[in-house]
Amino acid sequence: MTMLKNPGVKYRPFPPINLPDRQWPSRVITQAPRWLSTDLRDGNQALIDPMGAEKKSRFFDLLLKVGVKEIEVGFPASGATDFDFISGLVKGGRIPSDVTPQVLTQSRRDLIETTFASLEGAEKAIVHVYNAVSPAWRRIVFGMSRAEIKQIAIEGAKIMRDQTAKYHGTDWHFEYSPETFSTAEVDFSVEVCAAVMEVLQPTTAKPIIFNLPATVECATPNVYADQVELFSRSIPDRDKVVISLHTHNDRGTGIAACELGLMAGGDRVEGCLFGNGERTGNCDIVTVALNMYTQGVDPGLDFSDIDAIAKTVEYCNQLPIHPRHPYVGELVYTSFSGSHQDAIKKGFAAREQQNDETWEMPYLPIDPADLGRDYEAVIRVNSQSGKGGFAWVLEQDQGLKLPKKMQAHFSTHVQELADEVGRELFAEDIWTVFQKTYHLSTPQHFQLVDYEESKAADGTRIFAGKIAVDDKEQSVSGRGNGLISSVVATIAETFGVSLEVKDYAEHAMTAGSDARAAAYVECIGPDGKTVWGVGIDEDVATASVRAVLSAANGAART
Ligand SMILES: CC(=O)SCCNC(=O)CCNC(=O)[C@H](O)C(C)(C)COP(=O)(O)OP(=O)(O)OC[C@H]1O[C@@H](n2cnc3c(N)ncnc32)[C@H](O)[C@@H]1OP(=O)(O)O
Numbered sequence: 001m002t003m004l005k006n007p008g009v010k011y012r013p014f015p016p017i018n019l020p021d022r023q024w025p026s027r028v029i030t031q032a033p034r035w036l037s038t039d040l041r042d043g044n045q046a047l048i049d050p051m052g053a054e055k056k057s058r059f060f061d062l063l064l065k066v067g068v069k070e071i072e073v074g075f076p077a078s079g080a081t082d083f084d085f086i087s088g089l090v091k092g093g094r095i096p097s098d099v100t101p102q103v104l105t106q107s108r109r110d111l112i113e114t115t116f117a118s119l120e121g122a123e124k125a126i127v128h129v130y131n132a133v134s135p136a137w138r139r140i141v142f143g144m145s146r147a148e149i150k151q152i153a154i155e156g157a158k159i160m161r162d163q164t165a166k167y168h169g170t171d172w173h174f175e176y177s178p179e180t181f182s183t184a185e186v187d188f189s190v191e192v193c194a195a196v197m198e199v200l201q202p203t204t205a206k207p208i209i210f211n212l213p214a215t216v217e218c219a220t221p222n223v224y225a226d227q228v229e230l231f232s233r234s235i236p237d238r239d240k241v242v243i244s245l246h247t248h249n250d251r252g253t254g255i256a257a258c259e260l261g262l263m264a265g266g267d268r269v270e271g272c273l274f275g276n277g278e279r280t281g282n283c284d285i286v287t288v289a290l291n292m293y294t295q296g297v298d299p300g301l302d303f304s305d306i307d308a309i310a311k312t313v314e315y316c317n318q319l320p321i322h323p324r325h326p327y328v329g330e331l332v333y334t335s336f337s338g339s340h341q342d343a344i345k346k347g348f349a350a351r352e353q354q355n356d357e358t359w360e361m362p363y364l365p366i367d368p369a370d371l372g373r374d375y376e377a378v379i380r381v382n383s384q385s386g387k388g389g390f391a392w393v394l395e396q397d398q399g400l401k402l403p404k405k406m407q408a409h410f411s412t413h414v415q416e417l418a419d420e421v422g423r424e425l426f427a428e429d430i431w432t433v434f435q436k437t438y439h440l441s442t443p444q445h446f447q448l449v450d451y452e453e454s455k456a457a458d459g460t461r462i463f464a465g466k467i468a469v470d471d472k473e474q475s476v477s478g479r480g481n482g483l484i485s486s487v488v489a490t491i492a493e494t495f496g497v498s499l500e501v502k503d504y505a506e507h508a509m510t511a512g513s514d515a516r517a518a519a520y521v522e523c524i525g526p527d528g529k530t531v532w533g534v535g536i537d538e539d540v541a542t543a544s545v546r547a548v549l550s551a552a553n554g555a556a557r558t
């Protein structure tokens with residue numbers, strides 16, 4: 001089999017929803033929804049190796065730490081692992097009073113009874129019943145008419161109602177999912193949900209949760225939003241209903257569908273951390289929450305240490321998180337390319353001058369520090385990088401702030417190395433080539449041993465000291481208007497290397513515990529070409545002497 005020339009013979013386009021007066025496109029998300037984590041149920045049921053008690057327990061604790069207040073803790077009727085875990089949470093007093101556990105069951109008497117039994121003794125709980133309602137499932141899976149499908153839901157609701165009488169010490173809440181809502185006729189979903197309402201008699205004080213799953217994502221996200229808005233407008237006694245959104249990601253737009261669904265009237269979001277779940281996953285509630293955060297809306301969930309959260313999730317799911325996954329991936333705050341690096345570097349410099357908190361950073365929609373990330377990995381260097389890249393790395397790693405013109409000079413050396421090695425250049429690679437280029441590592445042709453600076457009667461400066469030439473020490477001296485010019489004169493007179501200083505810069509270094517200074521000189525060498533020198537020392541004057549010798553070493557080499 002190959003891909004079809006005319007896929008239309010096999011696949012049908014999803015019919016649009018007739019809702020010409022749709023309101024959702026002009027709405028904005030201004031507040032956080034209720035969040036329901038289904039990591040321990042929908043996420044868990046999709047794993048190669050479902051979680052055992054230890055992993056479920058760790059995940060549960062993580063969700064509490066993040067601040068999730070409604071947690072679907074499992075499918076108690078699936079077997080002993082889930083049943084025991086859930087009843088262990090209840091009996092072990094592990095559910096804080098502001099957290100509501102939720103459990104899922106098919107709409108079958110034996111399964112519903114087991115489900116209630118697992119929660120015996122709970123202070124409060126949500127029991128969630130589902131059955132599929134869309135045409136393909138009605139025909140293929142159940143072989144039933146609309147009326148028969150509706151009856152499954154009604155029966156399930158009645159059994160739930162009766163079970164609450166048996167376990168009357170618990171504050172019971174109900175959730176019903178017209179599973180496959182996204183591929184069902186909206187009017188039929190409404191009809192089934194209304195029938196469930198008839199049985200369960202929700203109130204405004206104790207509303208029923210209708211979860212509208214895009215069990216399989218089959219259309220563009222605007223279609224899901226239309227479906228949600230139409231449902232929300234059609235369901236009777238809307239004030240007695242909480243609309244929950246439960247999107248999957250088959251077309252890669254599960255998050256978009258959820259967000260548009262919120263604009264369309266959704267009150268609650270179901271999903272998994274980092275989007276684990278059936279097939280392409282459930283809606284990623286971390287991304288939905290942090291998308292809100294970047295719009296200035298408090299999501300009510302705490303991802304301040306996102307890497308620790310990711311580590312636990314990867315451990316429990318035994319699945320890796322993609323390096324480009326929004327907000328959490330290893331590479332999502334990293335730029336390798338030159339123009340991005342240049343803009344980010346300028347962005348951080350501008351931020352230092354800024355006197356408010358507003359985040360306006362080229363290429364970074366969120367401050368990585370808010371999620372516990374540092375700025376080190378924001379820029380990494382390879383053959384696609386520019387000056388901003390290695391300059392950033394040298395500044396972060398060595399505390400060196402290279403003058404702009406020097407960055408251009410050093411750039412060719414970095415580019416050569418990147419092309420030669422064909423991989424990312426790490427901080428130590430850049431530092432090695434920097435030391436080599438500016439003769440900072442020993443042995444050096446001209447090496448400062450010691451020196452003294454004195455002032456002559458005419459106001460000029462005298463440099464007198466020892467310089468080793470290829471390891472042989474020599475006493476030298478020279479005179480100039482300042483320290484730098486006296487060193488330049490010394491080198492010219494003693495070694496015949498004439499340098500003309502064009503520019504000079506110095507700064508205190510920021511990296512490392514000891515206070516050091518860096519000095520940079522731009523010179524014209526004997527051959528008329530530009531040569532740069534760098535000096536690093538605890539004493540700023542000595543750093544400048546070393547910078548001139550560094551330039552002399554460069555000139556001597558050429
Ligand atoms: C979209 C979702 O994520 S739904 C959640 C899915 N999650 C899971 O299935 C994980 C846990 N499930 C399980 O462990 C098992 O499926 C169990 C223990 C619950 C049930 O197992 P089994 O009794 O073998 O039933 P199975 O799941 O295979 O379903 C088969 C029957 O249930 C019927 N059924 C399926 N879903 C439902 C439902 N929601 N309500 C009522 N009946 C249903 C099927 O039509 C089928 O009926 P048939 O035998 O008359 O053809």
Ligand SMILES: CC(C)C(=O)C(=O)O
Nearest residue numbers: 130177179180213215
């Ligand atoms: C049971 C329902 C909510 C579900 O998981 C789905 O339809 O994806």
